[in-house]
Amino acid sequence: MTTPATETPNESFLEPSNAQSGSQPLTGLQIEQWHTKGFALIDGLIPHDLLNNLLAEAKELFPGIGSKEAAQITDFGEGMVFPSSSVSLNDLTLHPRLLMASA
Known part of the structure; x- marks a missing residue:
């Protein structure tokens, strides 16, 4: 360690x-x-496979930095809710090791 x-x-x-x-x-x-x-x-x-799945989903959900789509966003993330439409984001939010670490 x-x-x-x-x-x-x-x-x-x-x-x-x-x-x-x-x-x-x-x-x-x-x-x-x-x-x-x-x-x-x-x-x-957090397991790497969960992080990799989350990154793949994020590429689908969020526009790329510097893109036209990103420039049009002005809500600073207020659309992010739980539960999310992203299975991996929900899995991260409720991951037992993350919950134990933050307890």
């Missing part, structure tokens, strides 16, 4: 730490970082 995400003066990017397997996906250090820094970058919390 790597240590929680950190930023040092010599680094210009953050590295994620790994999720744990089992019922508690976050370590104590990851939870502490979330509480003290307001974020935690965790690799492996």
Whole structure:
């Protein structure tokens, strides 16, 4: 396991730490970082196949950056609701490991 995400003066990017397997996906250090820094970058919390499905659905649901269609959107996401028409977005929202990590 790597240590929680950190930023040092010599680094210009953050590295994620790994999720744990089992019922508690976050370590104590990851939870502490979330509480003290307001974020935690965790690799492996959500299964890659779910993320890949979500990305594929997002390409169908949302216009590309810089496209004419994107320029016409002015609602800043207020149309996003739960449950969504996207099965993968619903699956992400209710994923047991995400719920456990945020509990």
